[in-house]
Amino acid sequence: MSGRAVTISEVAKHAGVAVSTVSYVLSGKRTISADTRRRVLDSINALGYHPNAGARALASRRSNVIALVLPLRAGMHVPVLMRFASAVVTAARRFDHDVLLLTADEGTAGIRRVAASALVDALVLMDVELDDRRVPLLRELAEPSVLIGFPAEPAGLTCVDLDFAAAGARCVEHLAERGHDEIALLGAPSVVYERGTGFARRTREGFVEAVDAHGLKGVALACEETFDEVYETVRDLLLDQPALSGLVVHNEAAVGHVLAALRQLDRRVPHDVAVVAICPDDVAERASPPLTSVLIPAEEVGREAVRLVMDKLEGRAVPDSTLLAPQLAVRAST
Amino acid sequence: MSGRAVTISEVAKHAGVAVSTVSYVLSGKRTISADTRRRVLDSINALGYHPNAGARALASRRSNVIALVLPLRAGMHVPVLMRFASAVVTAARRFDHDVLLLTADEGTAGIRRVAASALVDALVLMDVELDDRRVPLLRELAEPSVLIGFPAEPAGLTCVDLDFAAAGARCVEHLAERGHDEIALLGAPSVVYERGTGFARRTREGFVEAVDAHGLKGVALACEETFDEVYETVRDLLLDQPALSGLVVHNEAAVGHVLAALRQLDRRVPHDVAVVAICPDDVAERASPPLTSVLIPAEEVGREAVRLVMDKLEGRAVPDSTLLAPQLAVRAST
DNA sequence: GCCGGTCGTCGAAGCGCTTCGACACTCTCC
DNA sequence: GGAGAGTGTCGAAGCGCTTCGACGACCGGC
Numbered sequence: 001m002s003g004r005a006v007t008i009s010e011v012a013k014h015a016g017v018a019v020s021t022v023s024y025v026l027s028g029k030r031t032i033s034a035d036t037r038r039r040v041l042d043s044i045n046a047l048g049y050h051p052n053a054g055a056r057a058l059a060s061r062r063s064n065v066i067a068l069v070l071p072l073r074a075g076m077h078v079p080v081l082m083r084f085a086s087a088v089v090t091a092a093r094r095f096d097h098d099v100l101l102l103t104a105d106e107g108t109a110g111i112r113r114v115a116a117s118a119l120v121d122a123l124v125l126m127d128v129e130l131d132d133r134r135v136p137l138l139r140e141l142a143e144p145s146v147l148i149g150f151p152a153e154p155a156g157l158t159c160v161d162l163d164f165a166a167a168g169a170r171c172v173e174h175l176a177e178r179g180h181d182e183i184a185l186l187g188a189p190s191v192v193y194e195r196g197t198g199f200a201r202r203t204r205e206g207f208v209e210a211v212d213a214h215g216l217k218g219v220a221l222a223c224e225e226t227f228d229e230v231y232e233t234v235r236d237l238l239l240d241q242p243a244l245s246g247l248v249v250h251n252e253a254a255v256g257h258v259l260a261a262l263r264q265l266d267r268r269v270p271h272d273v274a275v276v277a278i279c280p281d282d283v284a285e286r287a288s289p290p291l292t293s294v295l296i297p298a299e300e301v302g303r304e305a306v307r308l309v310m311d312k313l314e315g316r317a318v319p320d321s322t323l324l325a326p327q328l329a330v331r332a333s334t
Numbered sequence: 335m336s337g338r339a340v341t342i343s344e345v346a347k348h349a350g351v352a353v354s355t356v357s358y359v360l361s362g363k364r365t366i367s368a369d370t371r372r373r374v375l376d377s378i379n380a381l382g383y384h385p386n387a388g389a390r391a392l393a394s395r396r397s398n399v400i401a402l403v404l405p406l407r408a409g410m411h412v413p414v415l416m417r418f419a420s421a422v423v424t425a426a427r428r429f430d431h432d433v434l435l436l437t438a439d440e441g442t443a444g445i446r447r448v449a450a451s452a453l454v455d456a457l458v459l460m461d462v463e464l465d466d467r468r469v470p471l472l473r474e475l476a477e478p479s480v481l482i483g484f485p486a487e488p489a490g491l492t493c494v495d496l497d498f499a500a501a502g503a504r505c506v507e508h509l510a511e512r513g514h515d516e517i518a519l520l521g522a523p524s525v526v527y528e529r530g531t532g533f534a535r536r537t538r539e540g541f542v543e544a545v546d547a548h549g550l551k552g553v554a555l556a557c558e559e560t561f562d563e564v565y566e567t568v569r570d571l572l573l574d575q576p577a578l579s580g581l582v583v584h585n586e587a588a589v590g591h592v593l594a595a596l597r598q599l600d601r602r603v604p605h606d607v608a609v610v611a612i613c614p615d616d617v618a619e620r621a622s623p624p625l626t627s628v629l630i631p632a633e634e635v636g637r638e639a640v641r642l643v644m645d646k647l648e649g650r651a652v653p654d655s656t657l658l659a660p661q662l663a664v665r666a667s668t
Numbered sequence: 669g670c671c672g673g674t675c676g677t678c679g680a681a682g683c684g685c686t687t688c689g690a691c692a693c694t695c696t697c698c
Numbered sequence: 699g700g701a702g703a704g705t706g707t708c709g710a711a712g713c714g715c716t717t718c719g720a721c722g723a724c725c726g727g728c
Binding site: 051052 | 714715718
């Protein structure tokens with residue numbers, strides 16, 4: 001292979017047509033006779049032609065690349081982020097776009113750079129905080145963007161996420177249906193609440209409201225991620241509330257430790273304590289016992305984010321806010 | 335913001351110089367007087383100029399983008415992959431390159447596409463298998479590439495990785511020094527061995543050889559990743575070999591379960607059983623007790639991979655094989 | 669049989685940048 | 699004081715593609 005790449009004009013010569021005709025065959029922006037199209041396509045295959053991305057971007061003012069901005073911070077459960085990322089890449093390919101990976105090291109400068117240089121057509125930001133430094137920048141950018149997660153002031157932005165408040169409430173409902181009336185939420189590490197990450201707070205709010213609405217006794221706690229800290233938290237919780245019989249865990253990294261702690265404290269799941277998790281399906285299924293859970297629909301969220309950003313790119317109107325309904329999968333833990 | 339972007343010719347006009355002069359100021363490929371350079375740089379700042387990536391790629395035949403190919407398969411520990419990825423992005427930025435994220439959904443077609451369309455200048459592939467379908471393709475590509483991990487037949491390729499054989503051996507040595515003479519390796523899930531992933535096998539080989547060399551009794555087992563399976567594996571192991579006193583764990587996802595299983599089987603770490611892990615530092619530190627470990631130097635490997643690929647891009651000779659020496663951090667578990 | 673309207677194709681003008689050769693200077697050295 | 703060797707700058711030719719306007723060929727309608 002290698003050598004110089006095949007260009008569109010070589011294809012045109014080979015097929016006996018004009019360069020522009022080849023371009024129109026590829027883009028479909030003008031009608032081309034079936035016969036000509038056939039000849040052009042054959043030549044493309046015969047020569048192994050691939051359009052040059054730079055030239056195409058220059059001429060069309062579209063790079064067909066979107067940026068995926070991944071902060072990679074403490075307290076985030078990385079496998080979940082990765083599933084989002086993977087879903088975004090797959091979805092973007094369906095729209096014939098590639099994905100440029102941006103991390104937070106560069107701060108907002110990276111976003112500015114790829115937008116100003118027309119390296120990307122649009123942006124998808126993940127793991128958005130309530131007070132996110134990147135948000136003001138987005139507002140002044142010409143490029144469309146979509147956020148996965150909600151900032152404090154989402155007006156004028158396009159955001160998509162699982163409806164975490166509904167997820168928290170759904171877990172409470174499930175436990176209430178099962179007859180538990182004294183329950184607790186073990187949430188994210190406290191640093192995540194302090195940072196004001198939206199999804200953690202929204203889950204807690206949904207939990208608290210549902211507890212009130214059902215007239216249950218319930219408490220919401222932060223939850224660190226080492227075994228020892230989790231053990232202490234669970235032990236103290238059971239000491240305080242011996243009648244506690246239901247637990248909602250919204251912390252992928254801690255969920256295994258919670259189960260281990262319950263084992264060590266001689267509480268059987270689900271007999272003594274029922275456990276509902278908010279976590280990806282694979283984590284729930286791999287746990288012992290497999291956990292009843294509200295799944296975090298990473299694939300769906302990623303796909304939706306891409307769909308929205310493509311709509312914006314085409315100038316179509318999109319809703320400011322897209323909340324995906326939680327789905328509860330009942331397994332052995334409740 | 336927005337509106338049309340500033341072009342190089344506007345900068346040239348503003349500074350009262352030719353377009354080519356601006357270009358040379360930016361690239362440094364010809365000498366420019368300090369005075370002219372100053373004026374040009376001022377104009378660039380005043381106008382907020384950012385070179386158009388597409389135009390630059392077209393004219394220079396360099397996109398300043400490298401592809402990062404991430405398979406995202408079963409049995410891989412995702413946080414580790416992510417740390418590699420993050421390191422690659424950061425390192426690439428130091429060379430003024432961006433990173434395009436490719437997953438395996440497209441198979442080898444994605445690699446072919448981004449290379450043929452000149453979207454990327456070079457490729458970094460992660461999580462390489464012994465018999466990797468992507469490898470033959472790399473050989474026929476004009477674009478330079480670097481593999482993180484080793485295929486079975488690495489001749490003519492550039493590969494970089496932790497020296498896993500040395501890591502396995504290092505763990506054995508450490509346990510031998512501590513006086514343990516009956517030990518075991520708990521490795522990756524069996525599917526990973528079957529697939530022929532290099533690092534899992536190389537660790538096992540290093541382990542086995544070192545066991546022989548030190549005249550120890552040792553066994554190497556695959557290790558699944560649910561608690562129940564891990565528990566059974568550990569229980570059976572201790573049943574078979576009651577005198578076993580040292581464990582090497584090379585499986586990030588299972589390491590927490592191994593410790594939980596030992597707790598449940600009333601074996602104290604390190605008093606009854608010493609545990610050495612091969613895993614990222616944060617996992618080792620977060621465990622209870624904190625684990626003596628050979629760290630997986632994701633940042634260093636990622637950085638090295640980028641350095642190598644940039645060298646190749648510049649036409650410099652690079653070694654076929656780069657093995658990073660393992661480093662053992664002693665903590666509370668041995 | 670002529671007019672207006674598609675339909676299918678072509679040629680050319682860019683898109684914004686890099687890079688090559690040329691040229692006008694200024695030094696340096698014999 | 700003139701040859702030779704840098705310096706610093708410019709103009710123009712692309713890089714490979716998209717897209718616009720133009721135009722011939724063919725259609726049906728009166």
